[in-house]
Structure formats: structure tokens, C-alpha cells
Amino acid sequence: MSGPAAKKQRTQPQYELLYHPGIPGRGEYIRLAFEAAGVSYSDVANEKDTGYDEVKAAMDPKATNIEGGNPVIFAPPALRVPGAGKDGSSPLLIFQTPNILSYLGPKIGMxxxxxxxxxxxxxxxxxxxxxxxxxxxxxxxxxxxxxxxxxxxxxxxxxxxxxxxxxxxxxxxxxxxxxxxxxxxxxxxxxxxxxxxxxxxxxxxxxxxxxxxxxxxxxxxxxxxxxxxxxxxxxxxxKGIKEYLASKRRLPYSMGIFRHYEELDRE
Ligand SMILES: N[C@@H](CCC(=O)N[C@@H](CS)C(=O)NCC(=O)O)C(=O)O
Structure with a gap:
């Protein structure tokens, strides 16, 4: 790969989305921002067999502290950015959808x-x-x-x-x-x-x-x-959204936030 795409990949940090697998959910707000920006990210629970174990470990409800001195996480989505933590070498781990979006926005041009x-x-x-x-x-x-x-x-x-x-x-x-x-x-x-x-x-x-x-x-x-x-x-x-919506990365709605119950809709 050469040109601007290669440059973007070399200069962007590695972004890891930690979210439930198989549903769009609140993770979708983060995915769409990355996809519209054309910035690569890994969707940990959907991409690796052991990915959801990693996500659950990061949200362990009994933990009092987690890797890199980050405070514990209340609920997914979370974002892990290796090397972006306070000491400059640990990962940064943040949660709350709008907090993740306002962190990423200026970094990815959104x-x-x-x-x-x-x-x-x-x-x-x-x-x-x-x-x-x-x-x-x-x-x-x-x-x-x-x-x-x-x-x-x-x-x-x-x-x-x-x-x-x-x-x-x-x-x-x-x-x-x-x-x-x-x-x-x-x-x-x-x-x-x-x-x-x-x-x-x-x-x-x-x-x-x-x-x-x-x-x-x-x-x-x-x-x-x-x-x-x-x-x-x-x-x-x-650009970016159109290709994403046609791809397998775009997950179908099912039993998440957006559910269809005939009886709740207009008659
Ligand atoms: N305000 C939080 C809400 C997070 C949230 O409710 N996450 C859901 C998944 S979309 C969850 O797994 N919640 C578990 C819980 O609230 O116990 C955000 O926007 O990130």
C-alpha cells in the first residue's frame, strides 16, 4: 500500500472497540465514526474467538483497578488505545459512548x-x-x-x-x-x-x-x-458509510436497543 491510506495507517494509533458481539448496540456509534473517517479499528468481540472474554475481563464487575492505572469500567462500549495511557506506555481505557466520541472526534477528523x-x-x-x-x-x-x-x-x-x-x-x-x-x-x-x-x-x-x-x-x-x-x-x-453498510461488519438489528415489537408501533 502506498499514498495517503498507508500514511493514515502508520500514523494512527491502534484503536480497539470493546463491546458485546453480534449486535449493533451502542458500539455502532463508535463504529460509524471510524468508518466515516476511514480510520481502521479493531472490533475485539466480533473479530477474535476469545475477543468477548477480553471485553468481559476489562469490565469485570468485581475489579477495583485495571491495566494501566485506568479506573474500572461501568459498561460497554469502551475504547482501548495501547500506549495512550497516563504514563505514555500503558493503554488508555475509556468508556461512555459520548466520551469516546468526543475523544476520537478531533483525532480522526470527525x-x-x-x-x-x-x-x-x-x-x-x-x-x-x-x-x-x-x-x-x-x-x-x-x-x-x-x-x-x-x-x-x-x-x-x-x-x-x-x-x-x-x-x-x-x-x-x-x-x-x-x-x-x-x-x-x-x-x-x-x-x-x-x-x-x-x-x-x-x-x-x-x-x-x-x-x-x-x-x-x-x-x-x-x-x-x-x-x-x-x-x-x-x-x-x-464515503466510508456506504461501503460499511454494504459490508458484513454492519450487524443486523435484533434484541438490542432497537427492537421491533409490532404492538408498540403505530396501528
Ligand atoms: N451511558 C452509557 C450506557 C452504557 C450501557 O448501557 N451499555 C449497555 C450495552 S449498550 C450495557 O451493557 N449495560 C449494562 C448495564 O447497564 O448494566 C453509554 O452511553 O455508554
């Missing part, structure tokens, strides 16, 4: 250089992740550890409110953000004129919602022309 724009990107990614979290609560409103079947009545009440008031509130907010940046971003980007981790994060939430609530989304598409007509379809075609 955060704007301008400080104000960078803060806006972070706020918008956090808002999209709030919507992700509320989506999870539609099927697990009482207890994350219990089965959906044990909280079906509460899930129905939660999902109804989510569809009727939360989705329109979030979507009209993002529609207004896209409108406000339309002269620069052409409806394709939330901030500025180039893709950021706010765009990949929002895109993933909208895509997951299309899987979870297909009837609700289809009924609402016309209300949000920039979000659905321009943003959703153009992020899908972005």
Missing part, C-alpha cells in the same frame, strides 16, 4: 476544528444519544434486567407516549437544526459543511427507529423533509 462548532457537535450527539436511551426504555421501562414480557403493559404506555410526544419533539428539533445550517450544510450536515460524529450518531438513531417503529416512521417522514428526505439519505451515501 469534529470541526472551530471550538464553537465542536461544542455544538457534542451537544447534538448527546441529544441524539438521549433519544437512543429513551428508545431503549420503550421496551424496558421498568427494569433493564427483566424480560420485555414481564413489563409489557408499562412498555405499551411508554411507547405510546414516546411515539406521540417524544419522537416529534426530537425530530422537529433536529429538523430545525438542519434548517438553520442549510445554507452551509445543504440539509446533509447538522454543523458546518462536512460530516461529524453528530451526523453519524443521529443517522444511526433514525435508522434504528425505522427498524423499531416502521409504521410510525413512515407516517412521520413527510413532517420532517430535511431529516428524512435529505439528511438520512445523504449520510447513507457518504
Amino acid at each position: 469534529t470541526p476544528d472551530n471550538e464553537a462548532d465542536a461544542l455544538h457537535v457534542n451537544a447534538l450527539a448527546l441529544t441524539a444519544l438521549d433519544l437512543n436511551n429513551e428508545t431503549h426504555d420503550t421496551h424496558h421501562p421498568v427494569a433493564p434486567i427483566k424480560y420485555y414480557e414481564e413489563q409489557k403493559n408499562e412498555a405499551l404506555a411508554k411507547a405510546t407516549d414516546f411515539r406521540e410526544s417524544r419522537i416529534p419533539k426530537y425530530f422537529s428539533f433536529f429538523e430545525r437544526v438542519l434548517k438553520g445550517n442549510e445554507a452551509t450544510g445543504q440539509g446533509k450536515y447538522l454543523v458546518g459543511d462536512k460530516i461529524s460524529y453528530a451526523d453519524t450518531t443521529l443517522w444511526q438513531v433514525v435508522d434504528g427507529l425505522k427498524f423499531a417503529f416502521p409504521k410510525e416512521m413512515a407516517a412521520r417522514e413527510k413532517e420532517f423533509p430535511l431529516l428524512f428526505g435529505t439528511f438520512y439519505s445523504s449520510v447513507k451515501e457518504e
Whole structure:
């Protein structure tokens, strides 16, 4: 390999995503940022036979400290960067999806250089992740550890409110953000004129919602022309994202955050 691709591989550190295998989940927000940036990373649990053991060891719920003097990890996703720890030789281990994204953003070209724009990107990614979290609560409103079947009545009440008031509130907010940046971003980007981790994060939430609530989304598409007509379809075609979505690395939705239960969708 020669040229810019080879240079990128030599100069980027090794990034290791620690997440559950087999589902997109919150790991997907990190994968999409890497894929849009064209930066290589290893998806430990999906790539190695012993990968998930490594992930679980890094999140050992009984541990009080872990490799390299990093504090213990609450939950995946986490990011391990060999050699980036405090002493300059140990690994850096960080967790919390938005924390990982704001760490990676400037390093992989997914955060704007301008400080104000960078803060806006972070706020918008956090808002999209709030919507992700509320989506999870539609099927697990009482207890994350219990089965959906044990909280079906509460899930129905939660999902109804989510569809009727939360989705329109979030979507009209993002529609207004896209409108406000339309002269620069052409409806394709939330901030500025180039893709950021706010765009990949929002895109993933909208895509997951299309899987979870297909009837609700289809009924609402016309209300949000920039979000659905321009943003959703153009992020899908972005360099890096298009190839990723067609690859085996893109995992199907199943029983993660975005689940499809017919009874929770619009009738
Ligand atoms: N706010 C955290 C949430 C992390 C989280 O809930 N991770 C899930 C997987 S997507 C998990 O395994 N949680 C275990 C638990 O909360 O007990 C983030 O954004 O990273």
C-alpha cells in the first residue's frame, strides 16, 4: 500500500472497540465514526474467538483497578488505545459512548476544528444519544434486567407516549437544526459543511427507529423533509458509510436497543 491510506495507517494509533458481539448496540456509534473517517479499528468481540472474554475481563464487575492505572469500567462500549495511557506506555481505557466520541472526534477528523462548532457537535450527539436511551426504555421501562414480557403493559404506555410526544419533539428539533445550517450544510450536515460524529450518531438513531417503529416512521417522514428526505439519505451515501453498510461488519438489528415489537408501533 502506498499514498495517503498507508500514511493514515502508520500514523494512527491502534484503536480497539470493546463491546458485546453480534449486535449493533451502542458500539455502532463508535463504529460509524471510524468508518466515516476511514480510520481502521479493531472490533475485539466480533473479530477474535476469545475477543468477548477480553471485553468481559476489562469490565469485570468485581475489579477495583485495571491495566494501566485506568479506573474500572461501568459498561460497554469502551475504547482501548495501547500506549495512550497516563504514563505514555500503558493503554488508555475509556468508556461512555459520548466520551469516546468526543475523544476520537478531533483525532480522526470527525469534529470541526472551530471550538464553537465542536461544542455544538457534542451537544447534538448527546441529544441524539438521549433519544437512543429513551428508545431503549420503550421496551424496558421498568427494569433493564427483566424480560420485555414481564413489563409489557408499562412498555405499551411508554411507547405510546414516546411515539406521540417524544419522537416529534426530537425530530422537529433536529429538523430545525438542519434548517438553520442549510445554507452551509445543504440539509446533509447538522454543523458546518462536512460530516461529524453528530451526523453519524443521529443517522444511526433514525435508522434504528425505522427498524423499531416502521409504521410510525413512515407516517412521520413527510413532517420532517430535511431529516428524512435529505439528511438520512445523504449520510447513507457518504464515503466510508456506504461501503460499511454494504459490508458484513454492519450487524443486523435484533434484541438490542432497537427492537421491533409490532404492538408498540403505530396501528
Ligand atoms: N451511558 C452509557 C450506557 C452504557 C450501557 O448501557 N451499555 C449497555 C450495552 S449498550 C450495557 O451493557 N449495560 C449494562 C448495564 O447497564 O448494566 C453509554 O452511553 O455508554
